[in-house]
Amino acid sequence: MKKIIKRKTENITAETTKRTIEKAIKRTVINLFFLFLVFCFAACGGNGGSADTSLGENGSENSVSGSLAENESDGSVSSNDEANVGLSSEENDENRDSEKEGLENDEEAETENETNILVAYFSATNTTEGVAKTIAEIVGGDIYEIVPEDPYTDADLDYGDDSSRSTLEMNDSSSRPAISGSVENMEKYDIIFIGYPIWWGEAPRIVNTFMESYDFSGKTIVPFCTSGGSGIGSSAENLSALTDGATWLSGRRLSGNASSDTVAEWIDGLGLNIG
Numbered sequence: 001m002k003k004i005i006k007r008k009t010e011n012i013t014a015e016t017t018k019r020t021i022e023k024a025i026k027r028t029v030i031n032l033f034f035l036f037l038v039f040c041f042a043a044c045g046g047n048g049g050s051a052d053t054s055l056g057e058n059g060s061e062n063s064v065s066g067s068l069a070e071n072e073s074d075g076s077v078s079s080n081d082e083a084n085v086g087l088s089s090e091e092n093d094e095n096r097d098s099e100k101e102g103l104e105n106d107e108e109a110e111t112e113n114e115t116n117i118l119v120a121y122f123s124a125t126n127t128t129e130g131v132a133k134t135i136a137e138i139v140g141g142d143i144y145e146i147v148p149e150d151p152y153t154d155a156d157l158d159y160g161d162d163s164s165r166s167t168l169e170m171n172d173s174s175s176r177p178a179i180s181g182s183v184e185n186m187e188k189y190d191i192i193f194i195g196y197p198i199w200w201g202e203a204p205r206i207v208n209t210f211m212e213s214y215d216f217s218g219k220t221i222v223p224f225c226t227s228g229g230s231g232i233g234s235s236a237e238n239l240s241a242l243t244d245g246a247t248w249l250s251g252r253r254l255s256g257n258a259s260s261d262t263v264a265e266w267i268d269g270l271g272l273n274i275g
Helices: 002-046 048-058 061-071 079-084 089-113 127-139 165-170 205-211 235-240 260-268
Strands: 117-121 142-145 191-197 220-226
Touching: 117 127, 127 142, 127 191, 127 220, 127 260, 191 205, 205 235, 220 235
Parallel strands: 117 142, 117 191, 191 220
Antiparallel strands: none
């Protein structure tokens, strides 16, 4: 009887030990599996940014590689190419056609907005400048200021001083004060307004410098002046003698505070073909 009990006890002990071992093995396997998953997630996490970006933009890594390969020749990827990554070849072609059409439209708009009118002026005290800006606004023209290389001081403009710079220049018909800068693409202008103050009944000598600096052949020139009371006199006629092949229209004296309506009325009466 004792032997039977002993055997049963041994059997129970063995069964218990077996179950304990099986549980331990299962736990070990489960722990190893979780460690494997953690390792996999960690490995994927290191490349997650580039992988997600590639797939998110393109749907595959190959399309990114192809796009970069196409641009390796010049060492850069254009913004348009980046925007088109992930699209089909037909969609890319459509996008390129749309971009090309947009550029052409922009160029046409720029061409339409280009003006053939220039308003050039010399203004020592800003009086003529105000009138010039009004004219440019009315006709939709470009504006250019004749700036002396050596700016005039108040002492230079003292017409009561026989030794002042302006007096000496106006007493010397050959005087040609230097101009700082120049008009870009003068050839594109067909109509040129030229404005100046009246000094000693004439245009300042620096305006002569301007008129002798360009070819005005085939252009229409409209002179205007500002003064405290003197008219345009023979100043425009003397300037016209400095140009060849240009058409000169009758000029006008305008006061520094001339209204836009007054200026517009004068321009309308010139008979210019201003679109």
